[in-house]
Amino acid sequence: MQPGHFPANLLFVLVFAAALGLFYLTARKLCRILLLGQPEDRFDQLGRRLWGVLTFVLGQRRVVREPSGWGHFFIFWGFIIITIGSLETFGVGLYHGFAYWKILGKPFTAVLYLLQDLLCAGVLIALYYAIQRRYVERPERLRFRDQEAHDQEAGIIIGMILVLIVLLFGARAVEYRLAQVEPGQYFPLTAFISVILSVPFAWLSEPHLLEWFSFFWCGHTLLILGFLVYIPFSKHLHILGAIPNVFFRRFRPIGELTKLNLEDESVETYGVSKIEEFTWKQNLDLYACTECGRCSDNCPANLTGKPLSPKETIHNLKKHVLAKGKLLLEQGEAKEGQPAEGAAAELSKALVGEVCLNDEIWSCTTCGNCMEHCPVFIEHIQKYVDMRRYLVLMESNFPPEVQTVLRNWETNSNPWGIAFATRGDWAKGLEVKTLAENPEVEYLFYVGCTGSFDERGKKVTNAMIKLLNQAGVSFGILGAEEKCCGETARRIGNEYLFQSMATELAETINGYGVKKIITTCPHGYNCLKNEYPQFGGNWEVYHHTEFLAKLLKEGRLKPQRRLDKRLTFHDSCYLGRYNDLYEEPRSLLTSIPGLRLSEMERHRNKSFCCGAGGGRMWMEETLGVQKINEARTDQALALDPEIIAVSCPFCTIMFEDGLKAREKEETVKVYDIAELLAQALETEK
Amino acid sequence: MDVVVLLKQVPDTETVIKIGPDGKSIVTNDIKWVINPYDEYAVEAALRLKDSQGAHVTILSLGPQRAIESIRSALAMGADQGVLVDDPATEGSDALGKARILAAALKGIPFDLIVGGHRAVDDDENQVGIMVAELLAVPHLALAVALTVENGQVRIDRPIEGAKLTLEAPLPAMVTFGGAHAVWNPRYASLPGIMKAKKKPLEVKKLADLGLTPDQVGAAAAKVKVSVLEMPTPRQAGVKVEGDTAGKARELVRLLHEEAKVI
Numbered sequence: 001m002q003p004g005h006f007p008a009n010l011l012f013v014l015v016f017a018a019a020l021g022l023f024y025l026t027a028r029k030l031c032r033i034l035l036l037g038q039p040e041d042r043f044d045q046l047g048r049r050l051w052g053v054l055t056f057v058l059g060q061r062r063v064v065r066e067p068s069g070w071g072h073f074f075i076f077w078g079f080i081i082i083t084i085g086s087l088e089t090f091g092v093g094l095y096h097g098f099a100y101w102k103i104l105g106k107p108f109t110a111v112l113y114l115l116q117d118l119l120c121a122g123v124l125i126a127l128y129y130a131i132q133r134r135y136v137e138r139p140e141r142l143r144f145r146d147q148e149a150h151d152q153e154a155g156i157i158i159g160m161i162l163v164l165i166v167l168l169f170g171a172r173a174v175e176y177r178l179a180q181v182e183p184g185q186y187f188p189l190t191a192f193i194s195v196i197l198s199v200p201f202a203w204l205s206e207p208h209l210l211e212w213f214s215f216f217w218c219g220h221t222l223l224i225l226g227f228l229v230y231i232p233f234s235k236h237l238h239i240l241g242a243i244p245n246v247f248f249r250r251f252r253p254i255g256e257l258t259k260l261n262l263e264d265e266s267v268e269t270y271g272v273s274k275i276e277e278f279t280w281k282q283n284l285d286l287y288a289c290t291e292c293g294r295c296s297d298n299c300p301a302n303l304t305g306k307p308l309s310p311k312e313t314i315h316n317l318k319k320h321v322l323a324k325g326k327l328l329l330e331q332g333e334a335k336e337g338q339p340a341e342g343a344a345a346e347l348s349k350a351l352v353g354e355v356c357l358n359d360e361i362w363s364c365t366t367c368g369n370c371m372e373h374c375p376v377f378i379e380h381i382q383k384y385v386d387m388r389r390y391l392v393l394m395e396s397n398f399p400p401e402v403q404t405v406l407r408n409w410e411t412n413s414n415p416w417g418i419a420f421a422t423r424g425d426w427a428k429g430l431e432v433k434t435l436a437e438n439p440e441v442e443y444l445f446y447v448g449c450t451g452s453f454d455e456r457g458k459k460v461t462n463a464m465i466k467l468l469n470q471a472g473v474s475f476g477i478l479g480a481e482e483k484c485c486g487e488t489a490r491r492i493g494n495e496y497l498f499q500s501m502a503t504e505l506a507e508t509i510n511g512y513g514v515k516k517i518i519t520t521c522p523h524g525y526n527c528l529k530n531e532y533p534q535f536g537g538n539w540e541v542y543h544h545t546e547f548l549a550k551l552l553k554e555g556r557l558k559p560q561r562r563l564d565k566r567l568t569f570h571d572s573c574y575l576g577r578y579n580d581l582y583e584e585p586r587s588l589l590t591s592i593p594g595l596r597l598s599e600m601e602r603h604r605n606k607s608f609c610c611g612a613g614g615g616r617m618w619m620e621e622t623l624g625v626q627k628i629n630e631a632r633t634d635q636a637l638a639l640d641p642e643i644i645a646v647s648c649p650f651c652t653i654m655f656e657d658g659l660k661a662r663e664k665e666e667t668v669k670v671y672d673i674a675e676l677l678a679q680a681l682e683t684e685k
Numbered sequence: 686m687d688v689v690v691l692l693k694q695v696p697d698t699e700t701v702i703k704i705g706p707d708g709k710s711i712v713t714n715d716i717k718w719v720i721n722p723y724d725e726y727a728v729e730a731a732l733r734l735k736d737s738q739g740a741h742v743t744i745l746s747l748g749p750q751r752a753i754e755s756i757r758s759a760l761a762m763g764a765d766q767g768v769l770v771d772d773p774a775t776e777g778s779d780a781l782g783k784a785r786i787l788a789a790a791l792k793g794i795p796f797d798l799i800v801g802g803h804r805a806v807d808d809d810e811n812q813v814g815i816m817v818a819e820l821l822a823v824p825h826l827a828l829a830v831a832l833t834v835e836n837g838q839v840r841i842d843r844p845i846e847g848a849k850l851t852l853e854a855p856l857p858a859m860v861t862f863g864g865a866h867a868v869w870n871p872r873y874a875s876l877p878g879i880m881k882a883k884k885k886p887l888e889v890k891k892l893a894d895l896g897l898t899p900d901q902v903g904a905a906a907a908k909v910k911v912s913v914l915e916m917p918t919p920r921q922a923g924v925k926v927e928g929d930t931a932g933k934a935r936e937l938v939r940l941l942h943e944e945a946k947v948i
């Protein structure tokens with residue numbers, strides 16, 4: 001039987017239809033599993049969504065951020081071009097005389113063949129690189145707890161692609177030899193690799209060549225169809241998941257967590273404790289995961305040995321959603337009868353506590369590094385927070401020290417539990433008025449808990465007062481009327497407490513008709529800016545580094561006093577990754593004469609969390625091989641700085657503790673940028 | 686088993702206290718009110734009995750309307766129903782007056798066990814629990830840090846210097862709690878608990894409902910009266926003695942002798 005001749009073409013159509021049918025059934029099941037999830041609207045801004053697919057899928061923009069991404073780039077584009085070539089092969093399967101050049105013209109086909117040959121060769125090189133990385137180099141991020149299963153699966157995929165390419169080259173080479181019999185049907189100049197590979201076939205007679213062609217063609221075709229059927233069951237599910245996941249990606253600020261409806265009394269459960277309580281998009285994330293491990297490679301919890309690796313989380317969730325989803329669908333269809341024993345075990349498996357461990361969920365600092373570097377835009381943080389919401393709101397299950405801090409917020413609206421009436425006491429004797437005393441000001445300076453109560457934080461507040469007064473900014477504070485913004489309570493998962501705090505604070509601020517707010521804490525900044533609109537707080541919110549950079553640009557601050565120091569700057573997660581403020585703090589530092597800034601290896605969007613985010617500030621750090629703040633301090637100390645500049649009160653505390661642990665607190669100082677600027681403005685005495 | 690918790694609402698321990706113009710009371714606006722911590726341990730102990738033995742838990746409080754918030758908090762933790770005695774005639778009651786009111790209220794509530802803090806952290810009198818037990822003629826076990834109920838007997842542990850005392854009494858009985866937050870770890874209310882608490886029965890009673898007359902309680906009947914409230918003298922800043930060792934010693938002796946007048 002020869003491809004494209006009767007009855008081979010009929011057989012081909014049958015096999016092809018069967019493969020497509022199988023693929024369709026699996027894809028349909030995958031979609032139905034997604035639809036078990038909760039609704040979520042991701043259908044706005046369709047143009048921008050399509051553009052995202054063009055740049056992030058076809059352009060692989062995030063993938064190639066790392067050198068190894070170029071390997072993927074070639075395999076990806078090789079796959080696309082080869083698929084175009086495969087369509088020609090399928091055409092041949094229907095009718096032996098089918099050829100692209102007949103319908104698309106010779107120049108186009110010539111170019112296509114060149115690309116195909118080059119990319120097939122490129123894929124072979126990329127495969128070599130992939131094998132090298134996965135089985136020889138074995139970088140940390142490609143490791144899994146169940147390593148063997150992963151290596152096997154990757155081996156199958158790599159093997160399939162390898163054989164696919166070899167067979168394709170074989171078919172092309174034989175085709176070329178056959179084309180010598182019928183001249184003018186081939187493109188030796190552009191498909192030069194195939195031509196070179198055809199040399200071993202040179203002495204074969206036409207019938208033998210036809211036999212070889214049948215072999216290569218059948219092998220290639222069957223493998224492609226096999227791949228199609230195998231994809232949805234393998235980690236290459238990402239081929240199907242990634243494109244829609246990029247399309248449906250999040251446009252809202254990542255610093256805006258979802259608002260739970262606490263008014264609806266028919267709601268009986270809060271947070272997520274079952275896979276079907278995630279939204280369809282949250283579960284689509286799982287399909288999209290390529291297991292590249294960039295999330296874990298940048299995760300401060302993972303890198304310091306905590307029981308959290310975002311990649312493992314996503315992988316475990318994926319396994320669970322596929323297994324449980326399938327059973328739920330079957331159950332829905334059958335309605336009656338008991339599920340099988342294994343099925344019952346999967347169905348009753350606790351999402352929180354078994355699929356994801358409590359320690360894993362509590363280890364997250366919500367630093368956002370996983371989301372920043374995920375090439376397919378998986379949204380990890382909302383998932384951890386959703387599971388925390390379940391633990392806190394439904395089970396009251398959290399590290400014991402969290403209870404104290406929750407109580408402190410409830411009674412005194414600050415994490416230390418210091419009397420709320422003393423919140424404005426720091427301002428005694430300073431040149432600052434409350435809005436109650438003078439509501440006719442342009443800006444509200446929202447000081448925050450650390451800036452109001454913590455001795456170290458108060459120094460930064462004092463520096464800010466100096467700077468604002470020096471620049472002649474019209475501002476006021478809330479004083480004792482100020483309340484905690486609730487950011488941390490929300491990230492710990494206590495949405496109920498957060499909503500009551502946010503409602504109260506938004507009312508107080510709106511009561512004074514405030515339009516513009518300055519904050520010194522990136523957490524409060526992010527919360528007021530991105531989350532308070534959920535509570536009627538629509539203000540122009542500035543982080544102090546952003547605001548001071550504005551004053552500097554306008555010439556209202558002129559740092560003149562030299563500070564001859566070596567320093568490094570630590571990007572706060574909630575300032576940088578969450579709100580894209582990388583330049584502003586640096587512009588302030590470079591404006592101070594004498595300061596010599598050197599950057600840590602992990603800086604800007606790769607900045608390594610100080611360890612305090614996501615409520616971790618208020619939890620004991622007992623797990624892992626190292627404390628996150630000490631790991632970060634070591635990274636800073638590697639540059640031998642005299643100053644570590646920060647822009648967040650939590651980072652200040654974490655670095656100072658880190659320096660104490662390294663016994664460097666005498667030689668290296670931690671300063672908020674506002675403090676450095678205030679020093680640089682002082683006239684020399 | 687029916688367990689009744691005597692619960693008092695007190696100012697949060699961090700509150701900045703201001704003495705009122707009469708010099709005998711504190712200014713009560715701008716105060717964050719909380720459940721008396723020792724009473725909260727009692728709530729926790731009662732709820733553990735509910736978890737293990739299906740006890741029915743009633744919260745009984747004496748105070749103004751704002752005390753309802755604290756009763757609801759206890760209901761959110763898991764208690765079943767609340768009773769508040771709110772009557773202006775109860776104001777100014779001393780410990781015995783309060784005990785009379787609570788004991789009268791307890792006559793209308795079925796109980797096998799009464800629990801409460803051994804003292805309230807506001808006026809620290811350590812009396813009401815004992816007096817209630819006396820008025821109801823039930824045994825009283827004080828300063829419990831552990832509690833078990835078995836075969837109609839209640840048993841508690843009380844820490845004493847270097848040892849532990851185990852006490853036992855037949856039901857019905859009264860137990861007052863000591864210990865600390867770390868001993869009892871009162872549970873944190875879940876959100877469904879908070880939602881359910883809004884719908885749990887909460888009765889507000891007047892003195893007349895308890896069969897008491899205003900002359901039996903309140904300021905008029907009080908045997909103990911507050912005559913004056915004073916703030917402790919604020920701590921003075923310390924003095925740092927500088928100089929070489931011999932000089933410092935000399936200066937220190939001089940200060941202790943002449944300024945502090947202790948030697």
